[in-house]
Amino acid sequence: MKIALTGTPGTGKTAAAGELEKMGYRVLHVHDLVETFTIGYDEKRESNIIDEDALARYVQEIDDPQLIIEGHVSHLLGCDAAIVLRCHPEELQKRLKNKHWKEEKIRENVEAEALDIILERALEHHEKVWEIDTTGKRETEVAEEIAGIIETMPPPHYGEIDWSEWLMEHAG
Numbered sequence: 001m002k003i004a005l006t007g008t009p010g011t012g013k014t015a016a017a018g019e020l021e022k023m024g025y026r027v028l029h030v031h032d033l034v035e036t037f038t039i040g041y042d043e044k045r046e047s048n049i050i051d052e053d054a055l056a057r058y059v060q061e062i063d064d065p066q067l068i069i070e071g072h073v074s075h076l077l078g079c080d081a082a083i084v085l086r087c088h089p090e091e092l093q094k095r096l097k098n099k100h101w102k103e104e105k106i107r108e109n110v111e112a113e114a115l116d117i118i119l120e121r122a123l124e125h126h127e128k129v130w131e132i133d134t135t136g137k138r139e140t141e142v143a144e145e146i147a148g149i150i151e152t153m154p155p156p157h158y159g160e161i162d163w164s165e166w167l168m169e170h171a172g
Protein backbone atom coordinates (compact mmCIF):
# COMPACT_ATOMS: atom_id res chain seq x y z
CA MET A 1 0.00 0.00 0.00
CA LYS A 2 1.45 3.30 -1.09
CA ILE A 3 -0.11 6.54 0.02
CA ALA A 4 0.63 9.77 -1.77
CA LEU A 5 0.92 12.76 0.55
CA THR A 6 0.40 15.68 -1.77
CA GLY A 7 -0.64 19.33 -1.75
CA THR A 8 0.44 22.76 -2.93
CA PRO A 9 3.98 23.71 -1.86
CA GLY A 10 3.81 25.15 1.65
CA THR A 11 0.82 23.12 2.81
CA GLY A 12 3.16 21.23 5.14
CA LYS A 13 3.80 17.87 3.47
CA THR A 14 7.46 17.63 4.46
CA ALA A 15 6.78 18.88 7.99
CA ALA A 16 3.94 16.39 8.53
CA ALA A 17 5.96 13.59 6.92
CA GLY A 18 8.79 14.32 9.37
CA GLU A 19 6.38 13.86 12.26
CA LEU A 20 5.08 10.65 10.70
CA GLU A 21 8.65 9.33 10.48
CA LYS A 22 9.08 10.09 14.19
CA MET A 23 5.92 8.02 14.76
CA GLY A 24 7.57 5.13 12.93
CA TYR A 25 6.07 5.42 9.46
CA ARG A 26 8.21 4.89 6.42
CA VAL A 27 8.30 7.92 4.13
CA LEU A 28 9.74 8.42 0.68
CA HIS A 29 10.50 12.06 -0.01
CA VAL A 30 10.10 12.68 -3.74
CA HIS A 31 12.39 15.67 -3.33
CA ASP A 32 15.29 13.27 -2.65
CA LEU A 33 14.74 11.61 -6.04
CA VAL A 34 14.33 14.76 -8.09
CA GLU A 35 17.97 15.02 -9.04
CA THR A 36 18.08 11.44 -10.32
CA PHE A 37 15.04 11.96 -12.53
CA THR A 38 15.72 15.49 -13.74
CA ILE A 39 15.83 15.81 -17.52
CA GLY A 40 15.97 19.59 -17.86
CA TYR A 41 15.27 22.96 -16.35
CA ASP A 42 12.27 25.18 -16.94
CA GLU A 43 13.67 28.73 -16.88
CA LYS A 44 10.28 30.39 -16.77
CA ARG A 45 8.98 28.37 -13.83
CA GLU A 46 12.43 28.16 -12.25
CA SER A 47 11.96 24.49 -11.59
CA ASN A 48 13.42 21.19 -12.72
CA ILE A 49 11.70 19.20 -15.41
CA ILE A 50 11.19 15.69 -14.08
CA ASP A 51 10.86 12.47 -16.06
CA GLU A 52 7.57 11.61 -14.37
CA ASP A 53 7.18 8.26 -16.15
CA ALA A 54 10.60 7.05 -15.03
CA LEU A 55 9.92 8.29 -11.51
CA ALA A 56 6.55 6.52 -11.48
CA ARG A 57 8.19 3.29 -12.66
CA TYR A 58 10.78 3.58 -9.93
CA VAL A 59 8.09 4.10 -7.28
CA GLN A 60 5.96 1.25 -8.60
CA GLU A 61 8.86 -1.15 -8.26
CA ILE A 62 9.27 -0.42 -4.55
CA ASP A 63 7.82 -3.33 -2.61
CA ASP A 64 6.60 -2.07 0.74
CA PRO A 65 3.45 -3.02 2.69
CA GLN A 66 2.99 0.59 3.79
CA LEU A 67 4.84 3.55 2.40
CA ILE A 68 3.99 7.25 2.46
CA ILE A 69 5.22 9.08 -0.62
CA GLU A 70 5.55 12.77 0.08
CA GLY A 71 5.76 15.51 -2.53
CA HIS A 72 3.62 17.75 -4.71
CA VAL A 73 3.74 15.29 -7.63
CA SER A 74 3.22 12.17 -5.50
CA HIS A 75 -0.35 11.82 -6.82
CA LEU A 76 1.14 11.13 -10.28
CA LEU A 77 3.19 8.12 -9.24
CA GLY A 78 0.69 5.27 -9.19
CA CYS A 79 0.01 5.17 -5.44
CA ASP A 80 -3.06 3.40 -4.07
CA ALA A 81 -4.56 6.44 -2.39
CA ALA A 82 -3.89 10.14 -1.94
CA ILE A 83 -4.03 12.51 1.00
CA VAL A 84 -4.19 16.14 -0.08
CA LEU A 85 -3.03 18.76 2.40
CA ARG A 86 -4.76 22.12 2.10
CA CYS A 87 -4.08 25.53 3.59
CA HIS A 88 -6.04 28.76 3.50
CA PRO A 89 -4.42 31.06 0.89
CA GLU A 90 -3.83 33.78 3.49
CA GLU A 91 -1.85 31.44 5.74
CA LEU A 92 -0.13 29.75 2.80
CA GLN A 93 1.13 33.14 1.66
CA LYS A 94 2.64 33.74 5.10
CA ARG A 95 4.27 30.31 5.16
CA LEU A 96 5.85 30.80 1.73
CA LYS A 97 6.99 34.33 2.65
CA ASN A 98 8.72 32.83 5.69
CA LYS A 99 10.50 30.47 3.33
CA HIS A 100 11.70 33.57 1.40
CA TRP A 101 10.05 32.51 -1.81
CA LYS A 102 9.87 35.01 -4.66
CA GLU A 103 6.71 37.11 -4.86
CA GLU A 104 5.75 35.65 -8.23
CA LYS A 105 6.14 32.04 -7.14
CA ILE A 106 4.17 32.75 -4.00
CA ARG A 107 1.33 34.21 -6.03
CA GLU A 108 1.39 31.30 -8.46
CA ASN A 109 1.16 28.71 -5.69
CA VAL A 110 -1.36 30.57 -3.56
CA GLU A 111 -3.63 30.87 -6.60
CA ALA A 112 -3.19 27.19 -7.40
CA GLU A 113 -4.22 26.37 -3.84
CA ALA A 114 -7.25 28.69 -4.06
CA LEU A 115 -8.28 26.93 -7.29
CA ASP A 116 -8.04 23.37 -5.84
CA ILE A 117 -5.56 22.42 -8.58
CA ILE A 118 -3.78 19.61 -6.72
CA LEU A 119 -7.07 18.17 -5.45
CA GLU A 120 -8.37 18.01 -9.01
CA ARG A 121 -5.18 16.34 -10.23
CA ALA A 122 -5.32 13.85 -7.37
CA LEU A 123 -8.93 13.01 -8.26
CA GLU A 124 -7.91 12.38 -11.86
CA HIS A 125 -5.56 9.65 -10.62
CA HIS A 126 -7.19 8.26 -7.49
CA GLU A 127 -10.55 7.13 -6.18
CA LYS A 128 -9.40 7.11 -2.60
CA VAL A 129 -8.74 10.76 -1.81
CA TRP A 130 -8.84 12.52 1.54
CA GLU A 131 -8.36 16.22 2.12
CA ILE A 132 -6.96 17.65 5.33
CA ASP A 133 -7.20 21.36 6.13
CA THR A 134 -3.94 22.26 7.86
CA THR A 135 -4.92 25.90 8.49
CA GLY A 136 -4.25 26.79 12.11
CA LYS A 137 -3.15 23.26 12.97
CA ARG A 138 0.17 22.17 14.38
CA GLU A 139 2.36 19.87 12.32
CA THR A 140 1.90 17.11 14.91
CA GLU A 141 -1.89 17.46 14.68
CA VAL A 142 -1.75 17.13 10.90
CA ALA A 143 0.47 14.05 11.23
CA GLU A 144 -2.01 12.48 13.69
CA GLU A 145 -4.84 13.05 11.21
CA ILE A 146 -2.82 11.46 8.44
CA ALA A 147 -1.99 8.47 10.63
CA GLY A 148 -5.68 8.13 11.50
CA ILE A 149 -6.58 7.92 7.82
CA ILE A 150 -3.84 5.41 7.06
CA GLU A 151 -4.82 3.18 9.96
CA THR A 152 -8.59 3.22 9.46
CA MET A 153 -8.97 3.87 5.72
CA PRO A 154 -12.26 5.76 6.12
CA PRO A 155 -14.44 6.51 3.08
CA PRO A 156 -12.94 9.13 0.75
CA HIS A 157 -13.38 12.64 2.07
CA TYR A 158 -12.94 15.73 -0.08
CA GLY A 159 -14.74 18.70 -1.57
CA GLU A 160 -15.68 20.56 1.58
CA ILE A 161 -12.69 22.85 1.59
CA ASP A 162 -13.56 25.99 -0.30
CA TRP A 163 -11.27 28.99 -0.76
CA SER A 164 -13.54 30.66 -3.34
CA GLU A 165 -14.36 33.55 -1.03
CA TRP A 166 -10.67 34.45 -0.85
CA LEU A 167 -10.45 33.96 -4.61
CA MET A 168 -13.34 36.38 -5.25
CA GLU A 169 -11.66 39.02 -3.10
CA HIS A 170 -8.26 38.59 -4.68
CA ALA A 171 -9.10 37.70 -8.29
CA GLY A 172 -7.36 39.59 -11.07
Ligand SMILES: Nc1ncnc2c1ncn2[C@@H]1O[C@H](COP(=O)(O)OP(=O)(O)O)[C@@H](O)[C@H]1O
Binds near residue numbers: 008136
Ligand atom coordinates in the same frame (compact mmCIF):
# COMPACT_ATOMS: atom_id res chain seq x y z
N1 LIG B 1 0.76 22.74 10.25
C1 LIG B 1 1.55 23.80 10.06
N2 LIG B 1 1.28 24.95 10.68
C2 LIG B 1 2.05 26.03 10.49
N3 LIG B 1 3.14 26.06 9.72
C3 LIG B 1 3.46 24.94 9.08
C4 LIG B 1 2.69 23.75 9.21
N4 LIG B 1 3.25 22.79 8.45
C5 LIG B 1 4.32 23.37 7.87
N5 LIG B 1 4.46 24.64 8.27
C6 LIG B 1 5.50 25.58 7.85
O1 LIG B 1 5.20 25.96 6.53
C7 LIG B 1 6.36 25.91 5.72
C8 LIG B 1 6.18 24.91 4.62
O2 LIG B 1 6.11 23.61 5.17
P1 LIG B 1 6.67 22.38 4.37
O3 LIG B 1 6.48 21.19 5.23
O4 LIG B 1 8.03 22.66 3.85
O5 LIG B 1 5.63 22.36 3.14
P2 LIG B 1 5.67 21.49 1.82
O6 LIG B 1 6.58 20.33 2.05
O7 LIG B 1 4.24 21.08 1.61
O8 LIG B 1 6.12 22.41 0.73
C9 LIG B 1 7.51 25.58 6.64
O9 LIG B 1 8.15 26.77 7.00
C10 LIG B 1 6.86 24.92 7.83
O10 LIG B 1 7.56 25.14 9.01
Ligand SMILES: [Mg+2]
Binds near residue numbers: 014015
Ligand atom coordinates in the same frame (compact mmCIF):
# COMPACT_ATOMS: atom_id res chain seq x y z
MG1 LIG C 1 8.24 19.79 0.97
